[in-house]
Amino acid sequence: MRIGIVGAGQLGRMMALAGIPLGIEFAMYDRNAGVPGAAVADIVTGEFDDRKRLARFARGVDVVTFDWENVPVASARAIARLRPVWPPPRALEIAQDRLLEKRIFQRFGIPVAPFASVDSRADLACAIGALGAPGILKTRRLGYDGKGQARIRRARDAAGAFELLGGQPLIYERVVEFTREVSLVAARDRRGGVASYPLVENEHENGILAVTRAPYVNARLQRAAERRNGRLLRALGYVGVLCVEYFVERGRLVANEMAPRVHNSGHWSIEGAETSQFENHVRAIAGLPLGSPRPLGHAVMVNVIGKKPQARKILGLTGLHWHDYGKSPRPGRKLGHVTFVTGSRAARERVARQLRRRLIS
Numbered sequence: 099m100r101i102g103i104v105g106a107g108q109l110g111r112m113m114a115l116a117g118i119p120l121g122i123e124f125a126m127y128d129r130n131a132g133v134p135g136a137a138v139a140d141i142v143t144g145e146f147d148d149r150k151r152l153a154r155f156a157r158g159v160d161v162v163t164f165d166w167e168n169v170p171v172a173s174a175r176a177i178a179r180l181r182p183v184w185p186p187p188r189a190l191e192i193a194q195d196r197l198l199e200k201r202i203f204q205r206f207g208i209p210v211a212p213f214a215s216v217d218s219r220a221d222l223a224c225a226i227g228a229l230g231a232p233g234i235l236k237t238r239r240l241g242y243d244g245k246g247q248a249r250i251r252r253a254r255d256a257a258g259a260f261e262l263l264g265g266q267p268l269i270y271e272r273v274v275e276f277t278r279e280v281s282l283v284a285a286r287d288r289r290g291g292v293a294s295y296p297l298v299e300n301e302h303e304n305g306i307l308a309v310t311r312a313p314y315v316n317a318r319l320q321r322a323a324e325r326r327n328g329r330l331l332r333a334l335g336y337v338g339v340l341c342v343e344y345f346v347e348r349g350r351l352v353a354n355e356m357a358p359r360v361h362n363s364g365h366w367s368i369e370g371a372e373t374s375q376f377e378n379h380v381r382a383i384a385g386l387p388l389g390s391p392r393p394l395g396h397a398v399m400v401n402v403i404g405k406k407p408q409a410r411k412i413l414g415l416t417g418l419h420w421h422d423y424g425k426s427p428r429p430g431r432k433l434g435h436v437t438f439v440t441g442s443r444a445a446r447e448r449v450a451r452q453l454r455r456r457l458i459s
């Protein structure tokens with residue numbers, strides 16, 4: 099079995115690191131060869147809309163997946179005529195457009211923040227009038243790590259926000275006064291079996307995921323999230339890992355966005371769960387049985403962003419696992435992550451505080 103991954107960033111790299119012990123081979127496709135995946139697989143270089151090169155790449159593998167959700171949907175559909183593509187291109191299409199994504203959530207009875215489509219200043223004034231402020235103006239496409247967003251605290255911030263983002267399709271969302279942010283990663287296999295990880299709690303800094311704590315134990319919300327993710331997985335005929343980010347507002351889950359791929363908030367599962375999200379994604383798309391997503395303890399994952407600490411310092415903390423993605427440092431760039439798994443929540447909190455101090459300043 100040979101899996102082709104379109105996009106060869108750290109997610110593709112971690113998929114291969116999980117799949118190689120299962121006897122699976124990997125090939126990756128990206129715009130240039132100096133990518134994290136190059137350490138573990140051959141890289142075919144080309145543009146993501148170069149159908150000819152993508153077709154040649156696809157013919158060399160048995161099944162194709164992605165580590166980046168912004169691969170053009172037309173490319174994904176073209177590959178799907180040659181080889182199975184998981185997750186299905188439809189899932190990419192939905193995740194690429196925040197407006198479509200929210201509409202799909204609504205169609206499946208999944209609550210979302212009040213929102214409106216914005217294509218002009220007049221639309222924005224109208225949206226703020228109807229939904230109120232504070233809100234967030236976001237680009238419908240290509241936003242990530244909080245990029246492509248502007249906060250609107252009161253109506254008079256509208257002009258500045260539109261100045262910043264206007265000229266492309268936008269969406270205005272009411273700010274959700276959440277008590278916490280959580281996410282649910284679930285894998286679906288080719289026969290429709292689903293393995294759901296526990297909910298995890300996510301802390302963002304400047305729109306970028308900083309810390310994930312797993313599990314976030316709340317049986318009622320766990321059931322609700324599993325039902326919702328399950329509905330999406332089934333409706334989309336999904337195979338592979340899907341992550342949905344939720345806000346917890348007054349004890350209820352409000353969906354924020356979905357990622358049709360392995361997700362940063364699931365990295366803790368490499369050491370913190372019986373089977374990691376990466377292994378389960380690979381198993382699912384390879385047609386293998388899913389492994390148990392059961393957590394092995396209380397895990398904390400901290401992202402290393404912008405500046406890389408010395409490995410010897412990190413590894414000097416007993417029990418800490420360090421994942422260096424092999425990327426060159428740049429402000430705001432995810433360079434790696436660390437994970438610590440322990441037996442109690444209290445011990446996890448002690449380490450989380452220590453890691454925050456050392457890694458997030």
Ligand SMILES: Nc1ncnc2c1ncn2[C@@H]1O[C@H](COP(=O)(O)OP(=O)(O)O)[C@@H](O)[C@H]1O
Binds near residue numbers: 245272279302
């Ligand atoms: N409607 C909202 N209400 C409150 N906070 C929000 C809202 N939308 C986004 N945020 C905050 O910004 C972060 C990033 O926004 P998100 O929509 O997830 O975009 P990205 O694709 O950059 O992850 C969220 O995790 C959350 O902290």
Ligand SMILES: [Mg+2]
Binds near residue numbers: 343355
């Ligand atoms: Mg997000």
